[in-house]
Amino acid sequence: MSPILDGLRQAAALLLSRDPEVWAILWLSLQVSGTATLVALLIGVPLGATLALARFAGRGLAVSLVNTGMGVPPVVVGLFVSILLWRSGPLGELELLYTPAAIVVAQAMIAAPIVTGITLAAVQNVPEMFRLQLLALGASRTQMVWVVLREARLPMLAAVMAGFGGVISEIGASLMVGGNIKGQTRTLTTAMVLETNKGNFDVAIALSILLLVLVFLVNWALTWVQQRRAS
Amino acid sequence: MIGPSTILALRDIGVRYSPAFALAIPALDVYPGEVIAIIGPNGGGKSTLLRILGLLQAPDRGEVRFRDEAVTVAAGLAARRRMAMVFQQPLLADATVADNVALGLAFRGVPAAERAGRGARWLARLGVGALAHRQARTLSGGEAQRVALARALVLEPDLLLLDEPFAGLDQPSRAALIPELGGIVRAEGVTTILVTHDRAEAQALADRVAVLIDGRLHQVDETARLFRAPASEEVARFVGVETIVTGEVIAADGGVSLVDVAGRKLEIGAAARPGERVRLAIRPEDVTLAQRSESAALSSARNHLTGVVVRVTPGSPARVLVDVGFPLVAAVTPRSVEELGLAEGVPITAVFKASAPHLIRGGSS
Numbered sequence: 029m030s031p032i033l034d035g036l037r038q039a040a041a042l043l044l045s046r047d048p049e050v051w052a053i054l055w056l057s058l059q060v061s062g063t064a065t066l067v068a069l070l071i072g073v074p075l076g077a078t079l080a081l082a083r084f085a086g087r088g089l090a091v092s093l094v095n096t097g098m099g100v101p102p103v104v105v106g107l108f109v110s111i112l113l114w115r116s117g118p119l120g121e122l123e124l125l126y127t128p129a130a131i132v133v134a135q136a137m138i139a140a141p142i143v144t145g146i147t148l149a150a151v152q153n154v155p156e157m158f159r160l161q162l163l164a165l166g167a168s169r170t171q172m173v174w175v176v177l178r179e180a181r182l183p184m185l186a187a188v189m190a191g192f193g194g195v196i197s198e199i200g201a202s203l204m205v206g207g208n209i210k211g212q213t214r215t216l217t218t219a220m221v222l223e224t225n226k227g228n229f230d231v232a233i234a235l236s237i238l239l240l241v242l243v244f245l246v247n248w249a250l251t252w253v254q255q256r257r258a259s
Numbered sequence: 260m261i262g263p264s265t266i267l268a269l270r271d272i273g274v275r276y277s278p279a280f281a282l283a284i285p286a287l288d289v290y291p292g293e294v295i296a297i298i299g300p301n302g303g304g305k306s307t308l309l310r311i312l313g314l315l316q317a318p319d320r321g322e323v324r325f326r327d328e329a330v331t332v333a334a335g336l337a338a339r340r341r342m343a344m345v346f347q348q349p350l351l352a353d354a355t356v357a358d359n360v361a362l363g364l365a366f367r368g369v370p371a372a373e374r375a376g377r378g379a380r381w382l383a384r385l386g387v388g389a390l391a392h393r394q395a396r397t398l399s400g401g402e403a404q405r406v407a408l409a410r411a412l413v414l415e416p417d418l419l420l421l422d423e424p425f426a427g428l429d430q431p432s433r434a435a436l437i438p439e440l441g442g443i444v445r446a447e448g449v450t451t452i453l454v455t456h457d458r459a460e461a462q463a464l465a466d467r468v469a470v471l472i473d474g475r476l477h478q479v480d481e482t483a484r485l486f487r488a489p490a491s492e493e494v495a496r497f498v499g500v501e502t503i504v505t506g507e508v509i510a511a512d513g514g515v516s517l518v519d520v521a522g523r524k525l526e527i528g529a530a531a532r533p534g535e536r537v538r539l540a541i542r543p544e545d546v547t548l549a550q551r552s553e554s555a556a557l558s559s560a561r562n563h564l565t566g567v568v569v570r571v572t573p574g575s576p577a578r579v580l581v582d583v584g585f586p587l588v589a590a591v592t593p594r595s596v597e598e599l600g601l602a603e604g605v606p607i608t609a610v611f612k613a614s615a616p617h618l619i620r621g622g623s624s
Contacts, residue, residue, distance in 0.1 A: 157350055164313055164344035165363035166414065168336055175362070179353055 038230030039237055049211075050231075054238055057215040060128050061196040064135030068143045068191050071136070073184070076147025077173055081159070094148065097141025102134070103200030109134040110204050126207035131215065134205045135195035142194050146187035150180035185254045189247050196243055216242070265327065266291045266418055266450050267312060272321035274307055282307055282474040284321070289418070294444060294451040296465035296482070298458055300497065304474040305454045306422055312452060313420045314339045326417075340367055343411035344420040347427050349403035351395035356382065356406050359395050363414045381413040382406070384443065401432035408440060412449070419444065419451045425460060437463050458498055462486065470494045488617050495540040495619060501578070501588035502541040503619070508533050515613060521585040526561040528614040538619040543590035545615035548579060548599060551608045561613040568605045571596060581609050 042050065079091055111117050113125040113133070124130045154176050162172040177184070199217040206213035208222060216239045223232040265288045272284040282304040289295055289312075297305050310316035311323060314335035322329050325338040343363065351359045360378035361371075369377075382388045385405040390398065398406065404424060411419060424440075425433045441464045444451045453464055461468050462482060469479040470493075478490040489495035492503055506520035508531040516531040517524055518539065531537055547558065551565055566583030576590040579601055587609050591601070599607065 155350070157346060157348065158352075160310075160315055161344070161346060161350040162362075162366075163315055163339070164342070164346075164420070165410065166336075166340040166343070166366045167363075168366070171366050175352060 032229075032233070035229040035233040039234030042231060042234040043237070050234065050238070052211065053214050053216055053219050053235070054242065056128065056213075057196060057217075057239075058242065060131045060202075060215060061135060061192060064132045064195050065139055065143075065188065065192045067132065067136040068139035068195075069188065071140045072143025072145075072187070072191070073147050073177065075140075076144040076187075077151050077177060079144070080148045080151035081173060081176070091148065094141050094144045098145045100138070100141070101200065102138050102198040102202075103204065105134050105137050106201030106204030109137065109201065113205065125205060126209060126213060128206070128213055130205040131202050131213060134201035135198065138198060138201060139191035139195045143187045143191045146190060147180075147184055150183035150187070151176055153183065154179050182254050185250050189250050192246055193243060196246075197239065264290060265324070267452075268324040268327075269312070270322045270324070272308075272311060272318045272323070274304075274311070274316075274318050280304075280474060282318075284308065284476055287469065287476065287479065289450060289452060291417075291450050292448045293466045294441075294453065294464050295467045295469060296453045296455060296461035297469045297471055298455055298461045298497070299471035301456055303471050305456070305471050308471060309344075309420055309422050309452065309454045313342055313344050315344075340414075341417040342420060343414045343416040343418075344422065345404075345407050345411045345424045347423040349395075349398075349400075349407035351398070351403055351406060351410075354395060355391070356387070356393050356395055356398070357391040359406055360391075360410045360413055363410060367414075377413050378409070381409040384412075385409040386439070401428055401436070404428060404432075405436065408436075412443065412447070415447075417450060419449045421451065421453045421455075423455055424453075425457070426455070440464070458486075470497060472497065489540060489619065492538060492540070492619055495617070499542065500540040500617075501543050502539075502546075502586065504539050504541075504585050506537055506539060508535045508537060518616075523564055523584045525564075525616060526613040527616045527618060528612075529616075529618040531618065539616040540619055541587065541611060541616050543578060543588045544576070546587060546589035546609050546611045548581070548589050548591055548595065548601070549608050549610055550599065551606055558610045560610045560615075562609075562611050562615075564609045566607060566609055568601055568603055568607055570603060571601050577601075579607075581607055583609050 079087065079094065109130065110125065112119045113122065113130055114120055124133065158179065159172055159176060162175050167175065197217065199221060202215050203218050203221065206215065206218065208214050208218040216235050220232045220235045223235065267289040269284050269287040274282040297308060299305050307316065311318050314323065314330060314332050317332040324330065330338045352362060357375065357378055360382055361374040364374040364377065379388065379391060382391055385408055387402055387405045387409065390402060395403065395406065408424065425437060428436065437460060453460065455461055465482050467479065468482050468485045470477045472493050477494045478485055486498050489498050489500065495503060504520050506518040506525065508516050509519050510517040511531055511533055514528060514530050516527050516529060518527055518537060520539065527539065549558065564583035566581040568579060569582050570580040572578040576592055577596045579589045579591055581587050581589060589609055
């Protein structure tokens with residue numbers, strides 16, 4: 029029997045056995061990536077909206093930086109976050125390196141440009157005349173921005189999906205700043221790398237199935253909300 | 260000095276778009292309760308002027324005064340909340356009709372229950388009460404524009420600004436909505452500024468009309484007077500005068516002058532000096548056509564000019580261009596076209612009263 033089929037069979041057994049270690053890894057991945065996505069939303073939505081609506085010197089450069097940030101490899105983010113959080117680094121006193129918080133920081137830095145870029149595009153897609161109409165109905169600038177964001181909520185759900193999808197599946201940054209410590213910073217992706225290196229393909233396949241199911245469930249829920257609104 | 264009774268006034272407003280085009284408004288006063296239409300060809304600066312009036316765009320120079328106080332775009336939220344504006348497109352939010360109508364009230368912090376009640380009343384008033392729970396994106400163009408008007412009127416604004424609100428509607432929707440809106444703003448006493456390129460809309464709704472051409476106000480006058488007595492050739496052409504000719508006054512007696520136009524003698528009911536060169540504007544609807552043999556018997560009008568039909572443009576009314584020594588346009592019913600057998604080359608007599616030609620002294624010649 030091929031290693032893949034063998035692995036799939038053993039993966040099913042592993043999943044059905046409700047191995048506490050596997051479920052702990054799953055839960056940690058969900059927590060870390062969910063928190064990072066939330067942080068990215070808190071940064072990226074206001075930043076994207078500001079870049080879309082404000083006119084200031086250097087705006088073009090800022091938009092270019094965001095677009096570049098959307099394509100930055102996670103391993104590069106991991107390197108710089110590691111340097112920042114290193115014991116002798118600028119933020120070393122926080123003692124965050126090799127903790128879930130460090131992974132959250134790194135993943136948030138990966139997801140924030142994605143959320144910012146998609147928010148920027150979504151808000152820019154709302155017609156300028158609609159913004160003018162809101163002001164003409166007596167909206168303050170803050171009220172106008174809030175309604176515009178609400179108007180752009182469907183494409184912005186894509187920002188959530190892209191942000192979460194980007195960080196739940198990344199490996200480089202999590203490995204570098206988390207250290208893949210068993211029971212502490214081991215996520216689905218870092219565990220998969222480890223098990224693959226050890227030749228434990230059944231465990232790696234089980235983890236990959238869990239990862240796929242997790243990504244699918246989150247995206248299915250968000251897509252359901254998005255499409256229900258769209259129809 | 261700005262009159263204390265103006266609700267909105269502009270002074271020395273200037274906006275420069277390019278070296279070739281600038282909006283320049285030395286003064287414009289809007290009085291409480293009136294409906295004023297700003298008309299003019301597309302690209303003349305009407306929408307920009309309306310945005311300046313609505314405190315949505317800052318002019319390069321000049322002053323906007325609301326209720327006799329200078330206001331700016333940056334610090335104009337309180338004044339803006341005494342206004343409401345409707346654009347050519349309904350620009351509804353992706354929400355229910357009821358939520359859309361409540362939007363401006365929510366901006367003003369009106370409690371939800373009051374928003375719902377007032378919104379329902381105004382939707383009913385605009386004839387779309389049954390649509391309150393529909394999603395705005397499912398509405399037809401006419402329905403959506405009614406909702407947009409309800410959304411503005413529910414604010415009970417001191418000043419309603421309308422930017423071509425009927426331009427995107429089909430003819431039946433426009434025909435129904437224009438008199439309805441006119442009735443509402445009259446009944447409520449809402450001061451209204453209507454921007455339109457359609458002079459019929461201005462005639463139907465406005466007490467006064469301001470003609471804006473190439474960024475400049477050419478005339479601001481009572482509606483009937485402006486259409487009857489345009490101040491310049493540009494205004495005359497925009498308000499539908501199709502015949503503008505030059506003549507020389509050859510005699511004048513009291514309020515009646517005899518003018519030679521291309522060898523034809525026209526009597527006009529206006530004072531002029533003999534020898535004076537004048538421009539005459541004649542509205543097509545003031546000219547009637549008759550068979551040559553019947554014209555004298557049919558009309559007591561002082562001007563009977565024999566000529567030949569040059570062109571008939573079908574429509575209701577049809578436009579008939581007659582060569583009477585100069586080109587003269589008459590508006591006649593399709594039935595008259597048929598009865599008179601109007602076609603190219605047909606001999607005909609054009610008849611109009613001495614009061615029909617309007618003497619233009621200003622503007623280009």
